[in-house]
Amino acid sequence: MTVAVLPPELRSELHLRPMRRDDAARWAVLLAAVEEVDRRDEHYDADDCAEELADPDLDLGRDTLVVLDGAGDKSVAVAYQVLRLRGRDAEGARMFTDAAVHPAYRRRGIGAALLAVALDRARELGATLLMRVPETNAGAVGLAERTGMGPVRWWSRLDRDLAEPITPALVPTGLMVASLGPPYDAARWDEPLRAAHNNAFADHWGSAPVSRQAWAHWRTGSRSFRPGCSAVATTADGEIAGYVLGYEYGADTERTGRRDLYVDTVGTVAAHRGRGVAAAVLAHVLHAARGLGYDTSSLTVDAQNPTGALGVYERAGYRLHRREITFATPSSHP
CATH class of the missing domain: 3.40.630.30 (Gcn5-related N-acetyltransferase (GNAT))
Known part of the structure; x- marks a missing residue:
C-alpha cells in the first residue's frame, strides 16, 4: 500500500x-x-x-x-x-x-x-x-x-417491527422449510449453503464467489450467526432451493436495549426463482425470531436488484429506514 x-x-x-x-x-x-x-x-x-x-x-x-x-x-x-x-x-x-x-x-x-x-x-x-x-x-x-468518483448503486436499509402481524407465505410445492439449528451442523450445511449462495448471487452486482475459508469466518462461523433464526428450503432429495441467514449483534442489543435480527443474506438458487421461495423462508425466520424474543428485524437491499427483492421485503412488512450510495471510480460509471 x-x-x-x-x-x-x-x-x-x-x-x-x-x-x-x-x-x-x-x-x-x-x-x-x-x-x-x-x-x-x-x-x-x-x-x-x-x-x-x-x-x-x-x-x-x-x-x-x-x-x-x-x-x-x-x-x-x-x-x-x-x-x-x-x-x-x-x-x-x-x-x-x-x-x-x-x-x-x-x-x-x-x-x-x-x-x-x-x-x-x-x-x-x-x-x-x-x-x-x-x-x-x-x-x-x-x-x-x-x-x-460517481454514484453507481443505491441501497435501502429496511426495518420491521416484529410485534406487527407476519403474513404467512405458502411453501412452494415440492419444497420444505426448516431452521438451521440450534445447534448448527457445519459439516452438513456449510458446503451446500456456500454452493447455493454462489449460485444465487452469481448475477448480482458487486458479488464474487465466496471461498470456504471466508464462508466459515463471515457467515456460519461468526459469533453473531443465529442458526435458530436462519433457515433453508430444500427439495425432496435435500438440495437447497433457497436460504436465509440471520444475525444478532450483541453491541447493538446493549446499546439500544432491543433485540434486532439482522437478515444478512437471502438467496434463491436460480432454478427456483419466481416460485415464492424467499418469501416462504423469510416468513419462517420472522416467526422464529418473534418466538425467540426479538423485537425487530432489519436488512439492507440493493434498490436496483433485478430479482425483485425489494418487493419481497416490503410484502413481508419491512419499511424504509435510510438510504446509502455506492460511489465508484470513473471506469465503472454506467
Whole structure:
C-alpha cells in the first residue's frame, strides 16, 4: 500500500500505521464516536472488531491503516481505513473501502489522505474502487465527488417491527422449510449453503464467489450467526432451493436495549426463482425470531436488484429506514 501522507500541519500531532489485531478495542471506541454523529444504527464491540481483523482474506500490512493521536498504549484511534478486494468478473476487479474519521478530527484532510491511498492501491491492482456512504453524510459524499468518483448503486436499509402481524407465505410445492439449528451442523450445511449462495448471487452486482475459508469466518462461523433464526428450503432429495441467514449483534442489543435480527443474506438458487421461495423462508425466520424474543428485524437491499427483492421485503412488512450510495471510480460509471 502507498504510504498515506497526512497534511503537514498534522504530522507532529498524528501518526499512522497498518492496523494490528490488538487494535480491536481502540477501533471499537472510534466506531462508537462515529456512530454518535453519523447515526447509521451500527454498533460494534471489541470482539466484533477482533473478528473483522481476523478476516483470513485481509492483508493487514498492505490494506489497512489507522491514524493515531498520542503514543504507545495511550494512543487513540482517530481514523481508519480497510480495503477489501472482492474478486474479478467480466467487469474487472472491485476493491471496497471502509473508512471513517472521528467527528472531532474531520475537515482537516485526513479522509482525503486515506482515500488517496485507496485510489493508489486500486490502481496498483487494476481494480475499480468503491465506497458506500449514507446519502445524508454530506462530507463523505462531497469527498467522493471531489475525487472524481460517481454514484453507481443505491441501497435501502429496511426495518420491521416484529410485534406487527407476519403474513404467512405458502411453501412452494415440492419444497420444505426448516431452521438451521440450534445447534448448527457445519459439516452438513456449510458446503451446500456456500454452493447455493454462489449460485444465487452469481448475477448480482458487486458479488464474487465466496471461498470456504471466508464462508466459515463471515457467515456460519461468526459469533453473531443465529442458526435458530436462519433457515433453508430444500427439495425432496435435500438440495437447497433457497436460504436465509440471520444475525444478532450483541453491541447493538446493549446499546439500544432491543433485540434486532439482522437478515444478512437471502438467496434463491436460480432454478427456483419466481416460485415464492424467499418469501416462504423469510416468513419462517420472522416467526422464529418473534418466538425467540426479538423485537425487530432489519436488512439492507440493493434498490436496483433485478430479482425483485425489494418487493419481497416490503410484502413481508419491512419499511424504509435510510438510504446509502455506492460511489465508484470513473471506469465503472454506467
